Amino acid sequence: MGNVVIVGSQWGDEGKGKIVDLLSADITTVVRFQGGNNAGHTVIVGGKKYILKLIPSGILHEGKVCMIGNGVVVDPEALCSEMDAVAEQGIRVTPERLKLSRKAHLIMPYHKLLDRLREEGKAEDKIGTTGRGIGPCYEDKAARIGIRACDLEDLPLLRRKVENALKEKNALFTALYGDSALSVDAIMDWAAPAAKRLCPFLADVSEELDNVQKEGGSIMFEGAQGVHLDIDHGTYPCVTSSNTVAGNASAGSGIAPSCLDRIVGIVKAYTTRVGSGPFPTELFDKDGDYLQEKGMEFGAVTGRRRRCGWMDMVVVRESIRLCGISEMALTKLDVLSGLKEIKICTAYEYKGNRIHYPPQTELGMAHVTPVYESMPGWNEDIASAAKWEDLPAATRAYVERLEELSGVRASIVSVGPDRDQTIIR
Helix, strand or coil: CCCEEEEECCCCCCCHHHHHHHHHHHCCEEEECCECCCCCEEEEECCEEEEECCCCHHHHCCCCEEEECCCEEECHHHHHHHHHHHHHCCCCCCCCCEEEECCCEECCHHHHHHHHHHHHCCHHHCCCCCCCCHHHHHHHHHCCCCCEHHHHHCHHHHHHHHHHHHHHHHHHHHHHCCCCCCCHHHHHHHHHHHHHHHHHHEECHHHHHHHHHHCCCCEEEEEEEEHHHCCCCCCCCCCCCCCCCCCHHHHCCCCCHHHCCEEEEEEECCEEECCCCCCCCECCCHHHHHHHHHCCCECCCCCCECEEECEEHHHHHHHHHHHCCCEEEEECHHHHCCCCEEEEEEEEEECCEEECCCCCCCCHHHHCEEEEEEEECCCCCCCCCCCHHHCCHHHHHHHHHHHHHHCCCEEEEECCCECCCEEEC
């Protein structure tokens, strides 16, 4: 299969977890390369649901090695809780099966507090952060004052770094936000058990991935949020705090770009978004309610109701350009069953012009008008379709139209949430 990068082509929640799980059967190692526990991957196998936030979805396949790369920010407490949760579901999580990069930065209690206080103070200008400390952790990384996973192996060093961090953080908490200061001792008491638990999992992920390739193995690079939440290329400022594009698979895991062989873009058959930010094709009518209810569109991490709308090919086209997507995995096609008419946004009207890529101005997408074309829907239940020919003619026509508009083939078509409800073309 070669090395494959999995990216979400919209605003996240495209079903990346299912596709990673599906393709992991033919992969040696799965590595997560960005984000934190602010994104969840829901995978259903044999009717059993697994929700993974930091651990790559490949963990569900016995014998597969999973890694958390240097580009990920890790909440030690959240990772330990997730390991316990999947263990309770019968999935072994050992240092042989899960490796955490020593270079990965850690989300500390003061990051989560700062995240929450900032969002609470924004009134009408909220970004929609999950409050899990992701952004403040990346800030400290860029400021070169971050705590890394390797610091768990040297608690005296960790204490000195926490003391230094709290000089600034406590000034913000008390003087700016009117909150209480945090103590170094309390944070060290929090960190000590996490250090004892996680140190056996620490590894040089870059070297591990190099060894996989030298031994003839293959690697899957798993992204978290969608391309349009990318810190540089997304709908800024309503974005996440890391680069979600395929190119970051290299930097976020410690491997050369020349090792990325295949890039699969996950595309939901309609569009959703969680939190704030422009959403040109958002629906506020019965069709939007239908997609939300039938698609069970609630965030795996936050439980927030997802905003729903028609397929936006301007967004998908931009993702293909940014990431070099070579094939699509089309998910949740079954949710469209029962709609009489289905619309596809093919372009935008913006400042008197028709454009085919998003405007490059802040919140410019909040001022575009989608240009739609309509296609007939279908009433048949497609959840049991096992091959392409089993799909109704109208369903196949819809998929083929998306291929024409994107210039990319849909090599995988998902017709239900379970691993087996998938058509490989």
